[in-house]
Amino acid sequence: MAENGLRDKVLSLDSMNPWVKRVEYAVRGPILARAVELEEKLRQGVKKPFTEVIKANIGDAHAMGQRPITFLRQVSALCLYPELLSEPLFPDDAKQRARRLLAACGGQSIGAYTASPGIEIIRQDVARYIERRDGGIPANPDNIFLSTGASDAVMTMLKLLVSGEGRSRTGVMIPIPQYPLYSAGIAELNAVQINYYLDEEHCWALDVGELRRALCQARNHCQPRVLCIINPGNPTGQVQSRKCIEDVIKFAWEEQLFLMADEVYQDNVYAEGSEFHSFKKVLFELGPTYSSVVELASFHSISKGFMGECGFRSGYMEVVNLDPAVQQQLSKLVSVRLCPPVPGQVLLDVVMNPPKPGEPSYQSFIQEKQAVLSDLAHKAQLTQEIFSQVPGIRCNPVQGAMYSFPRIQIPARAVQEAQARGFAPDMFFCLQLLEETGICVVPGSGFGQREGTYHFRMTILPPAEKLQILLKKLSQFYAKFTQEYS
Numbered sequence: 069m070a071e072n073g074l075r076d077k078v079l080s081l082d083s084m085n086p087w088v089k090r091v092e093y094a095v096r097g098p099i100l101a102r103a104v105e106l107e108e109k110l111r112q113g114v115k116k117p118f119t120e121v122i123k124a125n126i127g128d129a130h131a132m133g134q135r136p137i138t139f140l141r142q143v144s145a146l147c148l149y150p151e152l153l154s155e156p157l158f159p160d161d162a163k164q165r166a167r168r169l170l171a172a173c174g175g176q177s178i179g180a181y182t183a184s185p186g187i188e189i190i191r192q193d194v195a196r197y198i199e200r201r202d203g204g205i206p207a208n209p210d211n212i213f214l215s216t217g218a219s220d221a222v223m224t225m226l227k228l229l230v231s232g233e234g235r236s237r238t239g240v241m242i243p244i245p246q247y248p249l250y251s252a253g254i255a256e257l258n259a260v261q262i263n264y265y266l267d268e269e270h271c272w273a274l275d276v277g278e279l280r281r282a283l284c285q286a287r288n289h290c291q292p293r294v295l296c297i298i299n300p301g302n303p304t305g306q307v308q309s310r311k312c313i314e315d316v317i318k319f320a321w322e323e324q325l326f327l328m329a330d331e332v333y334q335d336n337v338y339a340e341g342s343e344f345h346s347f348k349k350v351l352f353e354l355g356p357t358y359s360s361v362v363e364l365a366s367f368h369s370i371s372k373g374f375m376g377e378c379g380f381r382s383g384y385m386e387v388v389n390l391d392p393a394v395q396q397q398l399s400k401l402v403s404v405r406l407c408p409p410v411p412g413q414v415l416l417d418v419v420m421n422p423p424k425p426g427e428p429s430y431q432s433f434i435q436e437k438q439a440v441l442s443d444l445a446h447k448a449q450l451t452q453e454i455f456s457q458v459p460g461i462r463c464n465p466v467q468g469a470m471y472s473f474p475r476i477q478i479p480a481r482a483v484q485e486a487q488a489r490g491f492a493p494d495m496f497f498c499l500q501l502l503e504e505t506g507i508c509v510v511p512g513s514g515f516g517q518r519e520g521t522y523h524f525r526m527t528i529l530p531p532a533e534k535l536q537i538l539l540k541k542l543s544q545f546y547a548k549f550t551q552e553y554s
């Protein structure tokens with residue numbers, strides 16, 4: 069009983085799950101909360117040094133003004149409201165896909181539950197997509213699990229992998245910088261986070277020697293079992309070479325590690341000479357010594373790429389060489405949440421099974437897709453070029469994905485001021501930037517970085533003209549900030 073005579077809460081900060089309290093997710097952390105507050109103040113007529121808040125903190129393409137791909141939305145609309153199938157406004161290939169998908173749904177309605185791993189014909193379409201992508205290497209629909217975005221599938225796989233206590237507790241190797249889903253998931257499951265550092269001096273390359281260092285050091289206090297790779301990289305935008313992927317697979321084979329390949333940005337490759345290679349393709353091309361042994365889960369999503377359909381929350385996971393008994397447990401685990409959202413499954417299917425040459429929608433689909441990817445490539449180059457002209461900011465080429473991750477020099481006085489206020493130095497910089505310009509970016513400390521270095525992550529998604537203004541304002545603020553604290 070509390071001192072005021074009222075009963076204590078059953079659920080309090082003291083009694084709640086302690087691992088949840090360790091979870092942090094910088095992309096939607098205090099920076100975004102403050103940005104939302106500032107937006108509300110602007111709506112109320114409060115005067116600020118800016119007229120709008122630009123949320124460059126998250127890879128939300130449509131929120132940044134990217135238009136949806138017409139064919140994706142046409143099939144979705146037809147499935148949501150089948151009465152439109154009689155309308156001449158919609159092309160025949162969209163209607164054919166909608167009828168096929170509706171026929172696979174209970175009661176021919178996407179309001180019905182589906183099989184827990186997803187609608188069977190959609191998993192078959194995903195398998196065919198993977199086979200095309202990987203040059204004919206077979207994909208089995210039974211090894212494909214649809215999910216509520218890639219994040220859901222990542223967490224499901226981590227739940228299967230994490231076990232043990234003390235020194236036998238599962239260790240999960242993640243890149244630094246990393247996407248905070250991984251550190252948050254590891255914290256929530258009370259696993260052990262093992263950091264391996266990407267090489268900023270060489271365009272954020274992955275070095276197997278660094279993997280080995282991190283692994284050997286971690287074996288003193290946990291049982292490393294999982295190696296996570298993000299390719300193309302988030303937040304760093306690098307695209308791993310085929311040689312690098314071969315080396316990582318061989319390392320996983322040697323050290324008996326389960327590979328988790330986050331490949332959600334596989335369509336987002338911009339730099340000349342860069343090419344996306346899937347881990348599965350490289351694994352099988354290395355031959356049966358590796359392809360029959362190395363356990364792999366790879367992830368893809370409709371939230372990124374040219375689609376940017378974040379709000380539909382859809383993706384998939386493909387597993388390779390999973391123990392059949394464990395795969396049964398995986399099937400059981402996904403059945404607990406019944407099924408992924410069906411509108412998202414539908415949209416995923418259209419991405420996996422796009423218009424073909426000769427079909428009515430093919431030309432317009434290809435034009436829209438290429439326009440989005442060309443625009444992103446232009447903005448990736450623009451971002452790197454502008455930042456590289458600013459003294460004190462260093463930005464590696466954005467080879468892929470949707471972000472730049474510039475390194476910034478922060479004066480010693482600013483570091484001291486940040487520490488006095490209880491902030492990481494780059495968080496202090498990002499907060500000041502938001503308050504004075506309305507630009508919302510995420511501090512590098514939210515993704516991890518080498519000690520003594522400071523960064524921020526910024527999406528390249530705003531329209532090119534707005535991005536140019538944003539980059540100019542940010543560069544001017546940085547110059548003012550460094551001068552003020554010099």
